[in-house]
Amino acid sequence: MRNLILSVALAGAALSAFPAAAQTTGAPFTGLRIEGVAGYDALKDGHGSSDGLVYGGGVGYDVQLNNLVVGAEGELTGSTTDTRTDNFVSQGDRFRVGMGRDVYLGARVGFPLNPTTLAYAKGGYTNARIDTRYTSGTTEVRDHTDLDGFRLGAGLEHQMGANTYIKGEYRYSNYGRANGSVGSYDIDADRHQIVAGVGMRF
Template sequence: MRKPVLTAAAGALALGIAAPALAQDGPPEDSAFTGPRIEALVGYDKVNAGSDVGSSDGVAYGGAIGYDAQFGRAIVGVEGEITGSTTDTRTRNLLVAGDRFRLDAGRDLYAGARVGIAISPLALGYVKAGYTNARLSARYQNGNTTIEDSENLDGYRLGAGLEYKVGPTTYIKGEYRYSHYGELAGYDIDADRHQLLAGVGVRF
């Protein structure tokens, strides 16, 4: 049951953006996607803080490390990541007329696993899931009163992506992921985020 689902997901990700990879002949090498890796990430970040506060867009940036093992066409790996973000959400009249509220997205830590299918000797489609911990900083102003607070929120992340080898040890990747966090204490906020990131990495 799992293998057909993963194959279908990888095929959908590759459609329209991995035609050169699909054209490669022959089975993938057993070690093509094996070993430790390190990568840099940058891309689109959208944080949604609920209907009262709204959402905002920005840029996410950071790096990741991981390790993958290949079994035929199947790839199983673990990874860790730290990113920052330029995203901040602002609103007025949140609690009373004339007040101002700002929510800044800070550092984000992630640890999880991924499974994938080697589409060709050069291309890998994968899905991922894991734990994420994001720091959100809130600033509330009402007249001469200012309240500032930061909180680290636990959550989960789901994602899918495509990795493509551009050299013997280097690769590029594109990835979409969704993260959901718990409520920010003291505010009616249940935060989540959507990200679309690109990356470049080296496998050792």
């Protein structure tokens, strides 16, 4: 965890030092925005851990009120994070568990560090899907389970011009409830992500 936070801090320092391509005026952190994100993804539960890459996009709307920025946002991502177990039940079979789509809805609050750089914290609801696939010979069985939880995060956003920005962000998600074909049950799964993003504001 310490290394993850340190990585975000270093990335943020680099963003703060990066000069803006064009000087923004007025309230640069106000308006509708869209962005693409990609980065590192790690999931850990009581059965072990796995990691991979997260990728996707988001949309949000922010309002700058003097030295405070508030906004709402949503995001849809996918992930390469998965585990595979050979000879799971019998010789030659395979069981795969992979992270599928992830839907996030939440809000953020930020403080401009200077006219082009915003530090922010975020939080909200996340619903992640776990896809499972069991293969034995020519037989294949697929299923999925949806996980409900919350997400907390922090990051830095840097304006590159009047309408474009880059950002670096760390977020932590905890899933406490699973809903699948066998019913609903309690779980405890943690997810850590470090992402970079490129966006446009309208």
